Amino acid sequence: MTTLVPRPTEQHLPRTRRPLLVVGIAVIALLVAAVLSVAVGAALLTPAQVWAGLTGSGTDQSVAIVRDLRIPRTLLGALVGIALGIAGALMQGHTRNPLADPGLLGVSAGAGFLLVIAIQFVGVTSLYGTVWFAFAGAALASCLVFALASLGGSRSGGPTPVTLALAGVAVSELLIATTSALVLRDTSSLDAYRFWSAGALDDRGSSAALRVAPFVLAGLVLAAANAPALNVLALGEDTARGLGRHVGRARAVGIAAITLLAGSAVAVAGPISFVGLVAPHIARFFTGPDHRWLLPVAGLGGATLVLVADVVGRLVVRPGELQVGIVLAVVGAPFFIALVRRRKLARL
């Protein structure tokens, strides 16, 4: 560090290469995945039947399958994928840790904890009721993590990457342990919990996507507002402060966005862990570290991953289904590892 560092020019910077092209390809991939998700399923329909069902001119059965089952499910999958992908990118950006995922803030653990409480002590059994409990748990847990991390953070207030990560993992583990102790006492909530914790998109009702959409939308707005700040925070807190950023506020906005996005996704679809962890890494391979491009591509990539995994889950064990959370990691992990081996790594 004693030699003078030459001023970075365009060539030295890890430049985002043709970012619009990357976003375009991500959009096309998502559209293809969505079309597949509407067209393919346990019930064998020809493309013509699907089209007829879509326009309402087909048989009652095909209309019901396409309009009432597949379209809502596709929308839900896309919504969950976008939310998790962006929440994961935000989380990795704020903790500057490649191991961070949206669950690290305690969202998944908090949601699971209140879900089990709701089933065991309050007696809630309908899906409609448990969604709100899960959402409340996610919000409470992430507030707790943020508060604890801020208390242990830098002197000028606001959590540091290390305290945020450690507080998150401590609170998450505490909640998961308590949940599993509760679940072990009671078979009926064990049954509900193990299916919820596998992560799934079916049986969520046609309005599930609509119910959480406002929260996801609010989260997206906050995430977009947070992207430039994240780029500056990546230079280190002191530098960011020197450049005139309010570090504590930027962190708070980011945490709020993660809570809204990941909380909604976990509440409706269970803890789907792989997407939030891996979609940002995949996006980073193609966009580089600029969060203004990384966030949208991570969201689109997350949605594509979820939809493709859902389609695969419907096909492999016909006429049954595999939960999307399970398929995601089994199908996605080899793909991810191949990318890790081939591409040059973009570090955080």
Next chain:
Amino acid sequence: MTPFLTTRARRGFRAGPVTGVWRPRAVTVAVVALVALLVVSAVNLGRGDFPIPVTEVVRILLGGGDSADAYIVTELRLPRTLTGIFVGAALGLAGALTQAVVRNPLASPDILGVTDGASVAAVASVVLTGGAGAAGLAVSPIGTPLAALAGGLLAAALVYALAYRRGLDGFRLLLVGIGVSSASVSLTTWLLVSANVLQAGQVLTWLRGSLASRSWENVVPAGIVVAIGLPLAIVLAFRLAALELGDEAARGLGVRVDRARAGIVGLAVVLAAVATACAGPIRFVALVVPQIMLRLSGGSRPPVVASALGGGLLVVTADLVARTVLGEAVPVGVVTVVVGAPYLLYLLVRRTRRRTV
């Protein structure tokens, strides 16, 4: 920001080829942990349906005491406590080594694929072979640990092979570990969903880690691994100090970077795999103990010896708390978290002056 102004000169020492810096605080923490470990173990040995006073326990361990009491202590209770000590020590060590090598406080043997690979194999051995419907044969005392050991080592070998590309890069190792672990976790979840409820319950107990009904067969492998692993880790810790400066600087200091890293990762893998095979995946210890010990003893990376002692202390304490307060049914893996997590949070909140990985 100003380490040069605040650090007082430390006294160095030399013993033959070994040189080091005398750190009173680190030594104090290790000694206190050792004493606490001995006390908690003695108390734990006295607890049970047939309480034995601590003084009597000490007398029995030293070779005296009533023969009936001696039987209870040495044959029935000692294996459980020793398993706890060795498993905890192995996990603490594995965690300290892993976190130091990849320089990430969130890293634990989990990211090397060991724990999750072991879990898949163990759960598969229960669910796929116990499918005949006999309730009794769920978690077998020998088959399940063997399966777990094989699964853990296999997964770690896979992670290593996939991450190796002209040398072993810490960041690539993390990412490949994420991939392999995620795949393993979701395979475990799938097995759980496809099992019947009774099996799922038993497997879930194993998956949280348990010390219940351990015999000398469980103690011996863990004991051997810790007895060999701890001295090895102390020797390797010297390389770690050099690796911390970055690959180039370490090479300049004469360390064979890839070989040192492979040795450390390999040791961590074996320690974690044997520990998991002996007591199930007690997840939290490897992650949290090195961080707690780092904050207590100061320094720039998790201390090796103190992490081993702290790991044993945490597991035995958790076992004691579980048996006296919560009842036998609660697996020790749940209690390690309930005991360890608040302590880590307390240390975090109590604004430590030094904040390092």
